Amino acid sequence: MYIDIKMPDIGLDKAEVVEILVKINDKVQLDQSIITVEGEKSSIEIPSPESGIVKKINVKIGDRVTSNSKIMVFLKNNIEASNKKEFIHINSPITNKLAIHNDINFKKDIIHATPSVRRLARDLNIDLNKIIGSGPKNRILKDDLELYAKKSCENLDQLTIEKKKINDLQRTVGENLYNNWINIPHVTQFEDVNITELEQFRKNYNKEEYKKNINHINITILIFIIKAVSYALSKFPIFNSSLSLDKKTIIFKKYINIGFAVEVDNGLFVPVIRNVDKKNIVDLSSELILLSNKARKNQLDKLDMKDGCFTISNIGGIGGNWFTPIINFPEVAILGVSRSVIKPIWDGKNFIPSLILPLSLSYDHRIINGADAARFISFLKKVLCDIRFLLM
DSSP: OEEEEEOOOOSOSOEEEEEEOOOTTOEEOTTOEEEEEEOSSOEEEEEOSSOEEEEEEOOOTTOEEOTTOEEEEEEOOOTTGGGSOEEEEEOOSSOOEEEEEOOOOOOOOOOOBOHHHHHHHHHHTOOGGGOOOOSGGGOBOHHHHHHHHHHHHHHHHHHHOOOOOOOHHHHHHHHHHHHHHHHSOEEEEEEEEEOHHHHHHHHHHHHHHHHHOTTOOOOOHHHHHHHHHHHHHHHOGGGGEEEOTTSSOEEEOSSOOEEEOEEETTEEEOOEEOOGGGSOHHHHHHHHHHHHHHHHTTOOOGGGGSSOSEEEEEOTTTOOSOOOOOOOTTOSEEEEEOOOEEEEEEOSSSEEEEEEEEEEEEEETTTOOHHHHHHHHHHHHHHHHOGGGGGO
16 A cells, blocks of 8 residues: 655744655655755754655655655555565456565665754765764764764875974974964055056166176065165154063164065075165165075074064065965064066056055054054055155
8 A cells, every 4th residue: 555655744834855864665664764854943854654665755855845745655564574575466457467576675774863963974975874873773973973084084194195294494483473473463454556667667777787787686676665664664663663571561663674584495584684774775685685595595693583673575476465474573563575466557547557566564453553554554555656755
């Protein structure tokens, strides 16, 4: 005898079918979960109101079902007899004959798991058939899923990873960055700077100097940024300060020393150019090259990296847009410089191709407020857009 299995009233107008727990020809016991539906706030396993064999499934995952809607059709029979081979006499209007009714492949193992566990398994892409539950009646628990996922990751790691010990430089740099990040409340201000005219001036200068001397020092954009930052520090002294160890006093520095990050094998050095405000562009270029070479050859001494007031981290040679550089304690701010790109800028009549430099200013919010940070980076933008402001 065939019977219709209908959706019971679960207190919801409609519920979405998220899992079908049986398949055609499965043997189902009374109160065994057959589908899982999901409302706005929870998942519910729907138990079978009858025992029988699944002959038709009227729903699929994603369907929305209502109370009393037909979800399955069962063959209602003697469950014990269904496990044996038996001869069934089939009546036919054409002929009568004996047919052998083969064993039905009943589902012997039923997965016991709550809706939340089943949902977690779906999220983790875990097949519940591969897990032996540790709960009563082999019920699968959340801990079973987590243990399975952990072992899977460990097995994968053993096959694919390579371990390498962190060297002393990496460890030192990492510890400093970690301490600075957790102890300083960072805020980052972002800005785009049009350096089209500055870049043209730089190229023309280098071209003219090359005609005079093929061994001349090539001027980079970074040098102009360093010089512009020194000028901005003189106008906004709060950026050229530090916080006392007892955090009760702000120390203003009367000198301008600017550090710049240099990437080396498995690490980072920050050499410092001293008295930037008292040196011209050419002198700064020479010092930048000297310190960069010393850093890459691991020849910097402690004096080369001491007494910095402000740091510049330049990733323009690598790529990327804005980022959040970590402040180099005891300094109170750091400038991140990214790769410049050509963008169309509206001049009021037309879009003009322009070279745009992304800047990221991170600052210590205990000392510097947002308004001052906005003024600082806006001033820096003005100077870099028109380098003649350095003469003012």
